[in-house]
Amino acid sequence: MENDDHHIVPYRTFLIVLAVLIVLTLVSVVITKIYLGALTVFIALMIAVVKSSFVLRVFMHLKFESKFFTLMIVGVSLLIGLVIFGTISDYLFR
Numbered sequence: 001m002e003n004d005d006h007h008i009v010p011y012r013t014f015l016i017v018l019a020v021l022i023v024l025t026l027v028s029v030v031i032t033k034i035y036l037g038a039l040t041v042f043i044a045l046m047i048a049v050v051k052s053s054f055v056l057r058v059f060m061h062l063k064f065e066s067k068f069f070t071l072m073i074v075g076v077s078l079l080i081g082l083v084i085f086g087t088i089s090d091y092l093f094r
Contacts, residue, residue, distance in 0.1 A: 007064045017058045024051050038092065045084070049077070 028047045031040060056062045062070060 007061060009058070009061075013058065017054050021051055021054060041088070049081075 024047050028044050031043050031047070034040070036043065056073060062073065
């Protein structure tokens with residue numbers, strides 16, 4: 001850890017993030033009810049990415065860590081996205 005100070009996050013921040021996560025969950029449920037073809041999965045995955053970024057930054061205190069950790073998480077997320085994209089494209093074009 002770059003900075004060993006304790007970071008006190010106000011409860012209001014947690015409540016706002018909780019509200020955003022609940023709204024995004026409801027949006028993803030509504031999106032699955034609408035037929036958009038292959039876009040349904042893409043939109044659901046993008047909503048999941050946004051929700052996971054909120055969890056990483058706020059609840060796991062990534063915003064207080066060094067930029068190296070942020071860069072590593074972005075890199076791993078892009079790698080996972082590439083693997084998922086490759087799998088979906090293989091499935092769609094068979």
